[in-house]
Amino acid sequence: MSAIELDFTLARGNFQLQVATDIPARGVTALFGPSGSGKTTLLRCIAGLEQADSGRLRVNGEIWQGEGINLPVHRRALGYVFQESSLFSHLDVRRNLLYGLKRTPATERRIPFAEAVQLLNLEALLELRPQQLSGGQRQRAAIARALLSSPKLLLMDEPMASLDLQGKAEILPYLDSIHERLQIPVIYVSHSPEEVVRIADHMLLLDNGRVQANGALNQLLTRTDLPLAHLDEACAVVDGEIVEHDRQYHLTYLAVAGGKLAISQLAKPIGHRARIRILARDVSLARQPAQQSSIINVLPVQVAAIEPSHDPAKLLLKLDMGGDFMLAQITAKSAALLALQCGEQVYAQVKSVALMR
Amino acid sequence: MSAALTDLDLSPVWLSIKLASVTTLILLLIAIPLAWFITSRQRRWKSALTALATLPLVLPPSVLGFYMLMLLGSNGPLGQLSQQLGLGSLAFTFPGLVIASIIYSFPFALQPLQNAFEAIGRRPLEAAATLRASPLDCFLTVVLPLARPGILTAAVLSFAHTIGEFGVILMIGGNIPGETRVLSVAIYDHVEALEYQQAYLLSGGMLVFSFLVLFLLHYLNGAAGRHTLTTAPLAAANGRDSSR
Numbered sequence: 001m002s003a004i005e006l007d008f009t010l011a012r013g014n015f016q017l018q019v020a021t022d023i024p025a026r027g028v029t030a031l032f033g034p035s036g037s038g039k040t041t042l043l044r045c046i047a048g049l050e051q052a053d054s055g056r057l058r059v060n061g062e063i064w065q066g067e068g069i070n071l072p073v074h075r076r077a078l079g080y081v082f083q084e085s086s087l088f089s090h091l092d093v094r095r096n097l098l099y100g101l102k103r104t105p106a107t108e109r110r111i112p113f114a115e116a117v118q119l120l121n122l123e124a125l126l127e128l129r130p131q132q133l134s135g136g137q138r139q140r141a142a143i144a145r146a147l148l149s150s151p152k153l154l155l156m157d158e159p160m161a162s163l164d165l166q167g168k169a170e171i172l173p174y175l176d177s178i179h180e181r182l183q184i185p186v187i188y189v190s191h192s193p194e195e196v197v198r199i200a201d202h203m204l205l206l207d208n209g210r211v212q213a214n215g216a217l218n219q220l221l222t223r224t225d226l227p228l229a230h231l232d233e234a235c236a237v238v239d240g241e242i243v244e245h246d247r248q249y250h251l252t253y254l255a256v257a258g259g260k261l262a263i264s265q266l267a268k269p270i271g272h273r274a275r276i277r278i279l280a281r282d283v284s285l286a287r288q289p290a291q292q293s294s295i296i297n298v299l300p301v302q303v304a305a306i307e308p309s310h311d312p313a314k315l316l317l318k319l320d321m322g323g324d325f326m327l328a329q330i331t332a333k334s335a336a337l338l339a340l341q342c343g344e345q346v347y348a349q350v351k352s353v354a355l356m357r
Numbered sequence: 358m359s360a361a362l363t364d365l366d367l368s369p370v371w372l373s374i375k376l377a378s379v380t381t382l383i384l385l386l387i388a389i390p391l392a393w394f395i396t397s398r399q400r401r402w403k404s405a406l407t408a409l410a411t412l413p414l415v416l417p418p419s420v421l422g423f424y425m426l427m428l429l430g431s432n433g434p435l436g437q438l439s440q441q442l443g444l445g446s447l448a449f450t451f452p453g454l455v456i457a458s459i460i461y462s463f464p465f466a467l468q469p470l471q472n473a474f475e476a477i478g479r480r481p482l483e484a485a486a487t488l489r490a491s492p493l494d495c496f497l498t499v500v501l502p503l504a505r506p507g508i509l510t511a512a513v514l515s516f517a518h519t520i521g522e523f524g525v526i527l528m529i530g531g532n533i534p535g536e537t538r539v540l541s542v543a544i545y546d547h548v549e550a551l552e553y554q555q556a557y558l559l560s561g562g563m564l565v566f567s568f569l570v571l572f573l574l575h576y577l578n579g580a581a582g583r584h585t586l587t588t589a590p591l592a593a594a595n596g597r598d599s600s601r
Contacts, residue, residue, distance in 0.1 A: 047487060048486075049487075073486035074486045075489075082484065103490055
């Protein structure tokens, strides 16, 4: 029952959207794909802002569309954050925030005003008009406003697309805290791999109006038949739990699938969940665990796939860590010297690991 | 001059103001929903409706007045209706003038409203809908406040245009003191009677009034513009704040 079941068909000129799939009703699902792939159209169909030619939508078992029902937008318990500011310019920030809250029946309210204001750090901005805010501040207010209507589903359409780097850096920590503190499923449209890697738990890949793939972030990032694994910045994202701090060397150890990885010391308690990114080009392979090496992160893995890459000198390998996967980019020559075969046990040496959240 | 002042019959002034006020009020009540309806329609419908509504703008007032007379007169369909209802003919009466003025000033109310509604765009409406506002709720709490400058412009223009009306009134209302003898007609009468002093006074008053109306219009619109101007440096300052 805990799923968002989608089935939309829509034709607009040359473009055809045909999506029938389920996504989990928890965590952040990234709707990812090139521009024109139908990400925003699908999001608007879910919101009811766009009327599909035929559509079915169930959120946690509740029918929003289909079987003779088609709830208008204002009867769908959703929050929507638009690409650019959608704050009402005739209201100050406080009254913008209250707009949705006032229209939410008291029994359905789950997020108090003060909590949303604190979560998105808006105390100092409440009396200002939207025209007086920076881009990042406006989007923060828009996110808080959406949260205050106590949505059962939060839809975000590239909320950082209109922001500069600084604005993006300003928003990201708040997205993380929403993720940590509130149990609202989020569908997040993006065409930026960096954003997805940081934010998403699950991914729905769209291409030309159709579902190309749908699955957990780690699985999709490391699928060699999908374009993501062939980017220069191809990487795997692995979630782990802090198990140990090494104060002498300023390291923190994370338990991940298949072993432990060291990262620079992280000021979080044991048991805290963290996410790391491992770039394919930072992973090398060895038949034996290296005895004398500067690399401390070595995990036993099984070669799951060997694929050519766009560079004929290099191969892309998919490595099974025991549940989660990572990618390695090695030269075709080393692969030949090591005589690597699919299914073999080898050691992955990870030169660097980046903390995502 | 003082004799002219004391002799001056000011009732046409009050009649003009009354006519303009009543007309503006009714006009807004009709034009606001209509403008919104047109704005949310398809292109083809929009063009046809807008053309129809702006027709009074290009027709000579005498043509309009003539049609009004035919419509409201004792043989016209509206005139017959009002007679059957026991209200008498509408031609040469104040209510007749109000109806004619509404039609005559219609484009002046409709255009600014339509522009204002169109300038709002889809985004605020969609945002309101995702915040659980029904279409009517959204119209009242988002569309109307955002269109306020347009509504103000529509009101001022309709009022001023009705005050300045002459041809249509002459055709449909004639020149009945206290009933249909409005300011512009009174001035015409004074000139006909070679009472230039009275004509001067009333015309001068009209000139000052028109200036004041236009001044008010530009001042109010300018005030709206200045608001965003003065806040721009503030927004920049805020942007710097957040970078710390």
